[in-house]
Amino acid sequence: MDSQQNSITDLEPVGFWRRALASLVDTFILSLISFSAFLWVYGRMFFVDASIAEQGIFDDFMDYIFPVIAVVAFWSWxxxxxxxxxxxxxxxxxxxxxxxxxxxxxxxxxxxFVAVLPLGLGILWVAWDKKKQGWHDKMAKTMVVEQDGYDALNRELDIALSKGL
Structure with missing residues (x-):
């Protein structure tokens, strides 16, 4: 978005399927980073016995702290x-x-966490909500919207995903 704030009515909310695809990309990236970090710390033994990663503070950091820091940092910046x-x-x-x-x-x-507890209903809520907000969005008073660079390729992707490819 520009340095100028757009009117909220000018913004186009993003639907469930594109948001789900973006989450899959993010999960893949976080998994790749975590896997690489575990391999770096535990070496080849990680391939032989992955349970060794459950023995230390590094595992707790990579499982619980790193994702929070990474996601909130990207959101903030x-x-x-x-x-x-x-x-x-x-x-x-x-x-x-x-x-x-x-x-x-x-x-x-x-x-x-609140959104996924009732069988993911708070995440699925994006599909039915008129502003395309999940419960996490409603709690934080946020929306996921098209960036100014939204293009025809993403519009086609929206159509394909909504039809089930």
Whole structure:
């Protein structure tokens, strides 16, 4: 989004399937980083006995702390994760269309836990909500919207994903 804030009515919310695809990209990237880090710390023994990674503080850091730091840092600096950036999306304050605050980012991250607890209903909510907000978005008062660079390729991807490819 430009340095000027757009009117919230000018912003186009992103639907469920593109957001799901962006999440898969992000999961792949985080998994690749984690796998590489475990391999670096534990060496070839990681291939022989992956349970050795369950023995130390490094495992706890990579499983619980690193994802929080990585995701919130990307949100804070780029208003999106790599998957969302790849698909021309950004996260904005749902009231103003501007950049969310750090407290909104933290509430949004914690909101994921609330959203997935009832069989993922809070995540699936994006598919039915008129503003395309999941429960985590509603809790943090954020929206995922098209970036200014939204193009015809992503519009076609939206159509294909909504039809089930």
């Amino acid at each position: 780029c208003s999106a994760t790599p998957g969302k950036m790849l698909l021309d999306m950004e996260i904005v304050d749902a009231r103003t269309g501007g950049k969310p605050t750090l407290s909104q980012w933290i509430i949004r991250y914690l909101g994921y």
